[in-house]
Amino acid sequence: MTQEFIAPQVEFAGVTKRYPNGGLVLDALDLAIVKGEFVTLIGPSGCGKSTVLKLISGLTPPTAGTIQVDGMTPKNARETVSYIFQDATLLPWRTVRQNVGLGLELEGVNGTRRAQRTASLLELVGLGHVAEAYPRELSGGMKMRVSIARALATSPRLLLMDEPFAALDEMARDRLNEELLRLRAEQKWTAVFVTHSVAEAVFLSTRIIVLAAHPGRIHAIIPVKLPFPRLATLRAAPEFGALTAHISRTLREAIPQ
Amino acid sequence: MKARLLPLANALAVFLAMLVLWQLVLWIFRVPSYMLPSPWAVARAVVARFPSLVSSLAITAGEAGGGLLASIVAGVLIALAFGQFRWVRRMLYPYTILLQTVPIVAIAPLILMWVGAGAISVTVIAFIISLAPVIANTTQGLISVEENLVHLFLVYNASPAQLLFKLRLPHAVPSLFVGIRIASGISVIGAITGELYAGSSRVGEGGLGYAILYASSQLQTDYLFALVLAATILGFSFFFIVMFLEWYFLHRWHESARAPEAE
Numbered sequence: 106m107t108q109e110f111i112a113p114q115v116e117f118a119g120v121t122k123r124y125p126n127g128g129l130v131l132d133a134l135d136l137a138i139v140k141g142e143f144v145t146l147i148g149p150s151g152c153g154k155s156t157v158l159k160l161i162s163g164l165t166p167p168t169a170g171t172i173q174v175d176g177m178t179p180k181n182a183r184e185t186v187s188y189i190f191q192d193a194t195l196l197p198w199r200t201v202r203q204n205v206g207l208g209l210e211l212e213g214v215n216g217t218r219r220a221q222r223t224a225s226l227l228e229l230v231g232l233g234h235v236a237e238a239y240p241r242e243l244s245g246g247m248k249m250r251v252s253i254a255r256a257l258a259t260s261p262r263l264l265l266m267d268e269p270f271a272a273l274d275e276m277a278r279d280r281l282n283e284e285l286l287r288l289r290a291e292q293k294w295t296a297v298f299v300t301h302s303v304a305e306a307v308f309l310s311t312r313i314i315v316l317a318a319h320p321g322r323i324h325a326i327i328p329v330k331l332p333f334p335r336l337a338t339l340r341a342a343p344e345f346g347a348l349t350a351h352i353s354r355t356l357r358e359a360i361p362q
Numbered sequence: 363m364k365a366r367l368l369p370l371a372n373a374l375a376v377f378l379a380m381l382v383l384w385q386l387v388l389w390i391f392r393v394p395s396y397m398l399p400s401p402w403a404v405a406r407a408v409v410a411r412f413p414s415l416v417s418s419l420a421i422t423a424g425e426a427g428g429g430l431l432a433s434i435v436a437g438v439l440i441a442l443a444f445g446q447f448r449w450v451r452r453m454l455y456p457y458t459i460l461l462q463t464v465p466i467v468a469i470a471p472l473i474l475m476w477v478g479a480g481a482i483s484v485t486v487i488a489f490i491i492s493l494a495p496v497i498a499n500t501t502q503g504l505i506s507v508e509e510n511l512v513h514l515f516l517v518y519n520a521s522p523a524q525l526l527f528k529l530r531l532p533h534a535v536p537s538l539f540v541g542i543r544i545a546s547g548i549s550v551i552g553a554i555t556g557e558l559y560a561g562s563s564r565v566g567e568g569g570l571g572y573a574i575l576y577a578s579s580q581l582q583t584d585y586l587f588a589l590v591l592a593a594t595i596l597g598f599s600f601f602f603i604v605m606f607l608e609w610y611f612l613h614r615w616h617e618s619a620r621a622p623e624a625e
Contacts, residue, residue: 159513162513162517164513164516164517183517183518183519184519186517187517188513188514188517190510190513190514191510192510194508194510194511194514196511196529196532197615197616198532198533198535198615198616199615207518207528208518210528211515211518211519211520211524211528212518212519239614239615240615241615241617259518
């Protein structure tokens, strides 16, 4: 069997993170995420899953250990990374179109190219008709789609998502999950996703990392071998239910009694 | 349309009732006109001395407006320095509170001594009294940006200038308007107070404060009332202009500037 050697896109080697007051957030974490993976971090609060995303994007430095993203330091790799936060983090004084173009604007992409790219992304997430609206006129789900469009506008190779759909109702969340997978099939970015929802993790991921808390450490790594494309009907399939149950059990083990 | 006119009609009815009450007080208690002139006498004073009333109003409006504009420009620049450099803010912010608490009547004679009598002195006083609310509110707006928005900009490798002009400054605009709204009211008070001390470099000419002092010394109570009315209208106009600008710049995106919903 010939297999191409794939360099990891994100690599943590012995990464420890402490709070300024000395409390241990992550304890000697080793982690390798390969190009094309959709990795979901799931675990109880205090397991440091959001901290992992902040470390990958260089928003916070590790206390010990090394992190490489695309073979670079996190800060140098930022051009290849987009971040989607739990709230949509839109700028309320900008229209939808101007919000989607923000990343390109900050990176100095010129007006015409920016306009083209923005327009095509708005079409892609189905928001062309509200391009000139302001964020406060949109529903929670629409705001999150604007946030996704903005993240994808800069053509990231790595997409970091910190519970992006936690504030939405279940229907909107399911719809956006399906849309996210459709976009991934077209654009081939690697994803690191944080969630509290086991069903969401199973639906989206190629690999699920269950973290334990105090201090944050890897409790279990579970591959998700469900085939793509994954459609809404998958949620009713028996293998989906079995995997969800298995991960829920594993998650309970990770929480100290 | 009927529903819109109703509050206006109510306000007008209250106004007329007040006039009637005013006149009744005069008749019943036989108040001498130098203590309380009749509404009719005030109206006559307005008409008879309209040119000097308007000229006093214009002088005070210019001083208060000039002081207010200067305080907006200086206040925003100072707030930008406060927002950008924490050490500057730590070192100097307490003094803006000092600026807010210093009684303007106490420093007006000093300004007069340093700058000399006349409009410039009064403008400086209006400027000083308007400055603190602009600085305080704008600084608050600049530094109260949500952490995730700052993180978003950092992940896009935003420069410090981009963070300031594309994130912090637009975020601070609603707070800036709160500051301007407060400052607009007190700039008029500052100008009139200033004029009480430094009203005019020439006898017989001056703003509302100077004219109020003069009218009261001459027991021209009817004209004094007209001047008080003019001062009130001036303060209200400033407030209204600022409210309009606030609505104009913010109504598309900011909650506070939306038109009130029909009840």
